[in-house]
Amino acid sequence: MLEVLGRDGYAGLTMDAVALVAGVGKATIYRRWSSKTDLLLGVMAAVRDEASTVPDTGCLRDDLVAVLTATVDLLTGPAGRAVRGLLGAVLEDPVLAEAYQRGPLAWWNAAWATALDRAAARGEISAAARASLAAEAGPAVVGLRWLVTGGPLDAAVVSEIVDMVTMPLLTRPQTTPAGPGT
Amino acid sequence: MLEVLGRDGYAGLTMDAVALVAGVGKATIYRRWSSKTDLLLGVMAAVRDEASTVPDTGCLRDDLVAVLTATVDLLTGPAGRAVRGLLGAVLEDPVLAEAYQRGPLAWWNAAWATALDRAAARGEISAAARASLAAEAGPAVVGLRWLVTGGPLDAAVVSEIVDMVTMPLLTRPQTTPAGPGT
Numbered sequence: 001m002l003e004v005l006g007r008d009g010y011a012g013l014t015m016d017a018v019a020l021v022a023g024v025g026k027a028t029i030y031r032r033w034s035s036k037t038d039l040l041l042g043v044m045a046a047v048r049d050e051a052s053t054v055p056d057t058g059c060l061r062d063d064l065v066a067v068l069t070a071t072v073d074l075l076t077g078p079a080g081r082a083v084r085g086l087l088g089a090v091l092e093d094p095v096l097a098e099a100y101q102r103g104p105l106a107w108w109n110a111a112w113a114t115a116l117d118r119a120a121a122r123g124e125i126s127a128a129a130r131a132s133l134a135a136e137a138g139p140a141v142v143g144l145r146w147l148v149t150g151g152p153l154d155a156a157v158v159s160e161i162v163d164m165v166t167m168p169l170l171t172r173p174q175t176t177p178a179g180p181g182t
Numbered sequence: 183m184l185e186v187l188g189r190d191g192y193a194g195l196t197m198d199a200v201a202l203v204a205g206v207g208k209a210t211i212y213r214r215w216s217s218k219t220d221l222l223l224g225v226m227a228a229v230r231d232e233a234s235t236v237p238d239t240g241c242l243r244d245d246l247v248a249v250l251t252a253t254v255d256l257l258t259g260p261a262g263r264a265v266r267g268l269l270g271a272v273l274e275d276p277v278l279a280e281a282y283q284r285g286p287l288a289w290w291n292a293a294w295a296t297a298l299d300r301a302a303a304r305g306e307i308s309a310a311a312r313a314s315l316a317a318e319a320g321p322a323v324v325g326l327r328w329l330v331t332g333g334p335l336d337a338a339v340v341s342e343i344v345d346m347v348t349m350p351l352l353t354r355p356q357t358t359p360a361g362p363g364t
Binding site for chain 1: 269283287314315316318319320321322323325326329330331333339342343346347350351354
């Protein structure tokens with residue numbers, strides 16, 4: 001399914017095309033997925049299952065580079081093209097939208113959150129930094145380049161996001177320090 | 183057209199629906215737009231024309247708040263819903279994709295860039311900061327919330343993005359200062 005979606009987009013994802021790629025009859029496909037919505041839900045689960053586990057390097061910067069590198073690899077590969085092709089359908093259908101949040105986006109969100117939670121537990125970043133909107137800013141650059149603007153997504157961009165966006169934002173003082181006795 | 187798209191999405195944008203809303207015959211619609219692609223190109227031009235001019239407050243922070251507030255108003259209103267509904271079609275069609283970049287996204291990009299260029303010219307931010315990927319991080323949070331994650335987009339979020347993401351990133355020292363004679 002990922003192969004069909006990545007190549008032909010959402011419009012090309014038909015029961016026939018999936019049966020052809022899978023080398024089985026259309027009846028077999030229909031026994032497994034009763035509708036195109038079911039088929040799309042299957043695609044999303046497949047993408048989620050492709051994602052790897054979150055590394056634990058003991059250092060926030062290296063965890064973030066590992067998570068973002070895995071994310072960029074996923075997004076720029078066949079699974080990412082498949083998921084991107086689904087977005088049009090997802091925007092119009094609440095059932096698919098919910099599955100989209102739970103499936104393809106879930107690994108990414110969970111991996112990023114795990115790296116930040118560990119850093120907060122180690123005292124490497126403050127609880128305020130962990131909870132702030134600034135924690136979204138790095139991954140958002142990746143997401144928007146991937147979906148809309150089409151800017152480069154490679155190892156250099158991953159380093160720049162981690163070192164020039166996320167680390168400076170999350171490790172800077174979150175409030176103006178109060179002077180003693182003022 | 184924006185009304186039909188915002189309400190019924192891309193699938194609901196038919197020549198019939200546009201004729202009904204416009205209160206004219208279908209032939210009139212076809213004389214103006216010969217295909218659905220033409221119609222969509224018209225939608226994108228209409229959204230671009232709705233955008234206002236970039237304010238010049240003389241201060242980067244206030245310029246960014248004004249640009250981002252106008253962007254959020256546009257994205258969360260009928261035009262924004264219309265443009266969001268087009269994304270599925272845009273992802274599959276290079277002609278529409280190019281028009282999407284030139285139309286709905288152009289104002290936003292130009293307004294943000296104008297505010298940053300003025301600040302660089304005043305010396306409020308460095309040329310390195312102006313050119314860095316960090317300049318994308320604030321608007322990317324807005325874009326991704328709007329398109330995918332569905333997080334809140336309001337005045338509080340605009341302030342948080344400007345004061346907790348963009349201003350700290352662009353006004354911090356971009357390189358380790360070189361000591362004299364070292």
